[in-house]
Amino acid sequence: MVTAKFDDILTAFEFTSFGGLDEVEAYLSLERGTVHYSTDAEHGDPEEVPDELETGPYLTLPRKNDLDLGADLVMRFAVERLPGDVEAIVGFFRHRGAYGKFKGLLERKGKLQEWFDYEEAAKESSLREWCAENGVELV
Structure with a gap:
C-alpha cells in the first residue's frame, strides 16, 4: 500500500478534469506516493516526467467522468x-x-x-x- 497526500491527489484530479483537458494525465507513483503529470508534446510539459512512467509502478488518476x-x-x-x-x-x-x-x-x-x-x-x-x-x- 502506498501513502499519498489527499490534497495532491485532489489537485491532480481537478487539473485533469478541468474543461476537457484530455491531453493531460496524472499519475501516482506507487513507490513514492508522488503525483506526476504527462501531456501531449504539442501542449507542453508541466513538469519533468519520470522515464518509467509507462512501465514503472504508476497508477493513472481518475477524471471527473471516471x-x-x-x-x-x-x-x-x-x-x-x-x-x-x-x-x-x-x-x-x-x-x-x-x-x-x-x-x-x-x-x-x-x-x-x-x-x-x-x-x-x-x-x-x-x-x-x-x-x-x-x-x-x-x-
Whole structure:
C-alpha cells in the first residue's frame, strides 16, 4: 500500500478534469506516493516526467467522468433536491450549454451554493473511495 497526500491527489484530479483537458494525465507513483503529470508534446510539459512512467509502478488518476461526477451527479442532485425540475434539467442535457442552463436554474431557485457543496462533497467522497479501492492510504 502506498501513502499519498489527499490534497495532491485532489489537485491532480481537478487539473485533469478541468474543461476537457484530455491531453493531460496524472499519475501516482506507487513507490513514492508522488503525483506526476504527462501531456501531449504539442501542449507542453508541466513538469519533468519520470522515464518509467509507462512501465514503472504508476497508477493513472481518475477524471471527473471516471467517477460519475458529470451529468450523472447533476441528475442525482436534481432527483434529491429539485424533483419538480428533473424533466427540465434532463432537457438541458440534451443540448449544448447544459451546465450554464442548469446553474441558471439553480441561481433562480436559490440553490447554487447547495449544488457547489453537494458537488464538492461527492467529489471528495468518490475520490477517497477510489483511493481506498486502489490501495492508496491517504494522509
